[in-house]
Amino acid sequence: MQQLDKIKQYTSSVCDQIRWKKVHPMISEEIENHISDQKEAFINEGLDEITSIDKAIEEMGDPVIVGSQLDRTHRPKTAWSMIFLTISLLGIGLVMNFFVAGALSDVPELYYFNKSIVAAIIGTVCMMIAYFVDFTIIGRHPKMIFAILIVLMIVSAFFAIDHNGARRWIRIPILGPVSASLFLLLFPTAYAGIIYNLRSKGYWGILLCGISYAIPAFIFINMYHGGITSVLLYTLSCLILLVISIFKGWFNVKRRYGLLVVFAPTVVISAMLLLVMLSGPAAARLKAVLYPNADSGWGYIMFVTRDILSGAIFFGQGTLPIRYTGDITSWLPSIHTDYTITFLIHYVGWIAFVVILSVLVAFIARGFYLCAKQKNVLGRLVSTSVLLTFTIQAVIYISANLGFQFFSQLPLPLISYGGTSTVINLILIGIMLSVFKSGYLVRDNQKITNSSEHKMFEFVDGKIVIDLGKWN
């Protein structure tokens, strides 16, 4: 017993030198295993157990030197570039809201600017909390997290206030109205945990992933009567995550069949939805995007945005066609939320657009680069889910601001006015930063292999028989 304590004592002296506590378990395990191996070798050579352990520990070398060397290797990897870009985006948002708040005359002076400062502060605190919480909780308790989010979504639906036929807002004391439909932005990241846990179940896993996807989507559509763009974002993110997982071999199934299991239902359901929608408002919308007409409902905003953009210059305020008399705010609606960029292009010039777009692209590109360097499956899935959520929002927002309103508007993460969106997006970014910080410590319980050396793992992959027997 005393000898076992010696091993523990040795590993703890090593770990004492390593400041980052999270790496302690991994290092202790490896060193303990090593000492045990060495001990067994000595016993095989004929030494008694006690001497073997003493000698094995001696062979390891000075624990303080070993520990301090390991300490130099293992430091939390703070993704400073991403933090800098996040702060830049928040900064751009505040400056933008300052301009917009000045241009709006129907609200108290700087009303939206002050509110966005509050949102930025609350969001930053939430981001820091998410950063320090161990993100592997998403992989360890995905069902619970998913269930909690679904329950919250159902409960909020009862408290949501009807707005133009859709349930959008929940009034929370002190904080004010919170946008309920943006809640769905949290789901792709929770879904990453679901995929992570179902990936060992082969084709069944893929099927179960499909069902898991459908539950919140179905509930949301039925209870919120709107926010279809959020559903689209959720759907697209889940679909991409699932396809990536199949491609990377995480489900351990033959790619072609795996994709078939995903796309067969997706195509059928999309086709059905399309048929229903083409007879309804979606058709009018598509027509409006392609042939804008100032008289129709959706055509109006497209017409106006495109007119404003055509009169914009690179530096400075652009001009409007003669028939636009008076202030731009009387023509362009919601400049503080949905059309801030269009407004800025008119007011400051295309330069504003170039600056904002560069920072957004830098954020997305750097994010995907760091994400690609993640070696473990959970870190990859979680950071990809956050980046997808971010990217899809940005693409939808910017295309609408450039005059292509295919969908109803989503916020521009961290930039456009909206407290709920700022806070939710900062939480997601905090989770992603946490992956970048400590993702490399997470150990997958199964070997991810794409090298042909490990024939054993290609056994299932090479089978043409669809093996549904992987239930456990």
Added chain:
Amino acid sequence: MAIDKSLLTGSTTMLILKLLEDRDMYGYQMIEELSKQSNTTFTLKAGTLYPLLHGLEQQGMLDSYDDTSGNARVRKYYSITKQGRGLLADKKAEWTTYSKAVNKVLKGGAGFATA
């Protein structure tokens, strides 16, 4: 024969990468194998090995994974990456140039008997 430690330090990275070139191994196995292949000339201390392995892994030269197959213990195996193979090639070339130069000087000197 035990050799001066400082001779080993510079080439340990190369030796580790070389060991992993053919198959994945865990730490203890590498020390054993190194000792065996070098007729016990190289006795690498575990305390030197692990910081080196972890450093190489972070630089992307090595990958690691847990494997329980065949053992009671979970073993952390290391495998060489494409980048690691590139580093090995560089190190080998460097070593060849260096050892050739050393041998040349030694041969030029007096009293050098065996090559």
